[in-house]
Amino acid sequence: MRMSHVFSRTLREVPAGAESMGYGYLVRAGFIQQLGAGIFSLLPLGLRSVRKIETIIREEMDGIGGQELLMPVVNPADIWKETGRYFSIDKEMSRFQDRVGRDMVLAMTHEECVTDIARFEIDSYKRLPQLVYQLQTKWRDDPRPRAGLIRVREFTMKDSYSFDRDQAGLEKQYQAHFSAYFRIFDRCALPTIAVGSDSGMMGGKVAHEYMYLSPIGEDTIITCPSCGYTANRQVAVFKKEHNSGEMLPLEEKLTPNCASIEDLANFLSIDQRNTAKALFMMGTFVDSTTGEEMQKLIVGVIRGDMEVEENKLQNAAKANALRPAHTDEIKAAGMEPGFGSPIGCAQDVIVIVDDSVAKSTNLVAGANKTDYHLLNTNFGRDYTGTVADIASAAAGYACSVCSAPLQQSKGIEVGNIFQLGTRYSESMGCMYQDEDGTRKPVIMGSYGIGVGRLLACLAEQYNDESGLKLPITTAPYQVHLVSLVKDVEIAEKIYTDLTAAGIEVLYDDRKESAGVKFADADLIGVPVRITLGNRSLKEGNVEVKLRGSSEDAQAFPLASLVADTKDLVASLMADIRSNMVHRQL
């Protein structure tokens, strides 16, 4: 491709509002352009990178037996009503009616659609296992798109779906994805870690997320440096110490202006771990068959020295959604914000008690009366509720496996894998007849990779003060040919020869100054830069420099340029291959 013909152009200045390096460079280099909030066009350069990522994904998915198909973005709402997600998913899914008033949705994922296909295709155990995948546009009306391509509303996702006879089959496909995903990220040269995750709205059981660790990430990842335990904070567990002793009698105590745990502990001169605090949330519960919504107050009770992980609370309460409760809602249930506890609260309140509280004795808790707390509250004696782990893990807490102190970091989720089980096959009647003649629900798995987000992460990982430096497997071109000589013939010949040899060349044939050409080459960041200048041409050489390295340019003789360049490209590719590590669960 000639630079003079490239559709996009480079920008000297970072567009307003580009807060991350990677995003700023993707815009400046002309890879992407924003159309609206969370809506981006991929320009030719960006699309070339995306196509390379997609090719890697296709090869690896095909490699584990996947068959590519393509499902529609617009779905009739009926199938989403069958699984209940039409009702349980809020505004994140966009809905509309067609001309005759039928309910339609923009599919934000394709479990319903693929299950609809599968219930037609799969009728016998002989037709299992199966694995299909697609690269398709998703629309999710995220309330808050941000950070360029990291969190968008419209994006391309690779999603695959596995169908199996039994759990063992599912686990085999899950394992195959687990390893294939690492191969994909390794080939893209994006460092990732797999972490245990919540299954969220997918409704499955076992799930992992692939995280690219980055300070701009929005997920918090808990890791154990000693034993290797990793999990998203949403589900991360840790070892909780708790005191226990003889239960003492309940006692009301005046605690003026002690609406926070810190104030309370200071006032009473006790450790925060000897207190219990209550978090009030309104939970939305949806009847999955009728779609009827109800709101119920949920009280999460946690020890004063910890925080509630809302995701855990939501799961424990089996709520579809949570929001902070308003003061009047809390008071209506007989509790007092700031001095609240489930002791003496209304009957229809859902009480979820962290196991640390349930196991501790004689905690100080709110008296549900302004400026009063109760000493020596005990779960079971003074109040009841569902016991669950609802505590938020954090750095410094003890690993539940090996007791070493946990660490926490920020990450961006670039992929995920879920063992769905029969959540969709049962609700949609995707059944097969087994060898023994019985009808059984197909066991499913669901696996996603955000393609654009992967590119965004690569841009974040691979850049410097001059621009992008994507690895050769995902850069839009392999070689950037910068001609600084008047004699266009020699440059044209090199361009033609390299291209004919199958090398992807971006050829700067513009009438620009050397500075402009070099700056643009650095910004776009094609891995191999070949410079044609009078200096080296006199000696029959061209200069070859790697974008990623700080080493000086090497001289390549013109005579063997094509072969040498091919070798160089191949060795860069091989470097990435050699860094691949086989990983399995």
Add this chain to the structure above:
RNA sequence: CGGGGCGUUGCCUAGUGGCUAAGGCGCUUGCUUUGGGAGCAAGAAAUCGGAGGUUCGAGUCCUCUCGCCCCGACCA
């Protein structure tokens, strides 16, 4: 959905009630230059996001509205 910020030419910005809205980048033309975002000269390009209002006078003040960004809520 709460809180905050910003909308001025293709891009980045200045302009803080008063003459014809200014500069840099980019763009066009000509000459010069040609190894790290060149120089000179001449140009084109803006209904100041939109609507309404206050005022003798509004890019500037007020109201509404749309869009974008950030924090939070939210989120596979």
